[in-house]
Amino acid sequence: MHVQLPPAVTTAAESADAKLGLDTVVLAMEELFGIVDAFVITSASNTRHVRTLVEEIEKGVKEAHGVAPLRTEGLADATWVLMDYGDFIAHVFLQETREYYDLEHLWSGAPRVAWRRDVEHAG
Secondary structure, X not given: OOOOOOHHHHHHHHHHHHOOOXXXXXXXXXXXXXXXXXXEEEEEOOXXXXXXXXXXXXXXXXXXXXXXXXXXXXOOOOOEEEEEOOOEEEEEEEHHHHHHHOHHHHOOOOOEOOOOHHHHOOO
């Protein structure tokens, strides 16, 4: 199944991946959630890395698409930062916080979307 998502979703995932975000996934949320098209979920091993990922996602999406998050929550403790872009949400977790909340399991009915260009076109 091919899901068409806003291009900024892929940019957010690629930006996190470029700064070594752990296990970055994109979930198509429109069918289940209705409010947003997608969740981008990534994590980091420490709070400094969480902040770096947030900065890189914001920079990448702004440069490529000219949009900034409508709001960003959670930067103070940097264990779970939510970046609300309106049509998608980027979740940047500290790894143990991601494991605790387990959004992928909570939203297990949401299709995972292939976002890596090199993987999509491989073999």
